[in-house]
Amino acid sequence: MTDTKKIEVRETRIVTRRLHDVVDAWKYENARADGAYQIWADVLRKGDAADLLAQVKASGLRGRGGANFPTAIKWESLPADVFPRYLVINGDEGEPSTFKDREIIEKDPHALVEGVCIEAFACGINKAFIYLRGEFALGYDRVVNAVKEASANGWVGENIQGSGFSLDIVVHRGAGAYICGEESALIESLEGKRGMPRIKPPLPIHSGVYAKPTVVNNVETASTLTHIIKMGGAEYAKLGVGRSTGTRVAAISGHIKNPGIYEIEFGMTFREIIFELCGGLRDDKELKFFLPGGASFQWLVNCDEHLDQVYDIDDITAKLGTTLGSGAIMVYDQSTDPVLVAWRLAKFYAHESCGKCTPCREGTGWIEKILYRMSHGQGRPTDMELLLSMSANVSPDVLRAPFTQTTICPLGPSPVSAVASLEKYFRAEVDAACSGGRPGIAVNVRVNS
């Protein structure tokens, strides 16, 4: 199913409008003057949680944390009549080159708090946790302050605006572990444990924080809710293409002329995003390859098929196997060594592997070591084959996209996406670089601190 709707090449600022247009939007007075908490007030006045679910369902909203799961279906899966239940907002943003949640957290925290209020009300939840990445020191201050101001002004707390509904929001800081972005690891971490993913089922929606039903949503997802209620779900669903409705806050970086966050309507092509919206590559250099959806999925290269691919969650997976993941797009020019990029990604995953399952704990480490020597002038002619066979332990059927996994969570297979991309698009370059390898040379095995 190809949607032929033509999307105008420009930003459609819905979630990011206030943080661009309002100076110091993080301050309560400024956000409030711009309409913050107005939709929340309306929601309380109407008191119709079922209508919120209906609007979100009509909007077609899918989670912006990377897995694209429909938000309304998640809400509907909440077991009826089990209380307490919790809301957890995922603000752990640690995927390489993903920096869109941080913008909202630091610059428009009231948008997040208002979204949290609406989501909690829709799901009958009285306690929410906002889990922020530990390194977000300013973001933590800003969100804590926003919650405090919202409470002082009667938007959060006991019997809000006399509605009978109460909501307590706790802002929780992590301490440096990418894996805590995975929702069940995040829950473990929130319970004061090592952030190791749980074996599923049960899913958090059935048994999450303190073994209670828990809705986990991303910062951007929650911040979008307010706008969906404001516009009406059906109106929101008019934006975008196919089942990719609305806008996505894309974080674009690398060798790009104008890096940054761009809120775009689904349906543009990568060519339009990279060359028109972001002004093309730095110094007008030639594109070599780009990562269309964060660090964990397969790459795309400079060819018409890939550049004309539409920014559509399902279409890109159906046609090219890769996904839009965390919403990050990384752009690299011709000067870039793809093996070096693959190595740096593998180093990241090896460092961040929680160690719970063997294929990931061992596999990511070996992939990193092989890629290290390949990208540091010590590659051997057989290294690519070795890499592929090591990768198969973590992700059988290595080249397949989306990847398969032998692991508890998708972190293990993530570096295999980079390996598969090398094999698919850069095999000749890799072989050339590894042909002069010196077998038997001691490899500098790096120990991550």
Next chain:
Amino acid sequence: MSFTPENLARAQSVIAQYPDAHSAILPLAHIAQDQDGWLTTEAMAEIADLVGTTPADVQGVCSFYTMYKRRPCGKLVVSVCTNVTCLVVGGPEILEHLNDRYAADDDVFVEEVECLAACGNAPAMQVNYEYHEHLVPEMAAAIVDDYKSGVLQPRGVSGGLK
């Protein structure tokens, strides 16, 4: 050193936020680290007491997270990103420059870190978790020097309140 009376009060109000005190381990460890400059064995034992678990449990949890420092690291934690965006726009050069410059400086702890979610303004670093972006090596060093000389006020080593 054990929690100061002020930090103990903070710790207790943090614990009270959670349905289960065990959830407070991470935030309490941040408070302890800001106070002492690193996460001491003594602090972890005290945290264990406060949340009702064993010191071994707290140590096991805290050793999982990279922000907790298990030995003194000076007054400034300088975290330089070399991940895939910073990698191609000069991050590794900044790391090398700062590593060389502060190798013998006990006040400055330079570390290589993963993506800081600042790729739009890469290359980036944090000093006590305060962001500095769009860097070149000399500028990064000038910023660290400004913290050293007091021109810039650092947060706690855990990124807590200034």
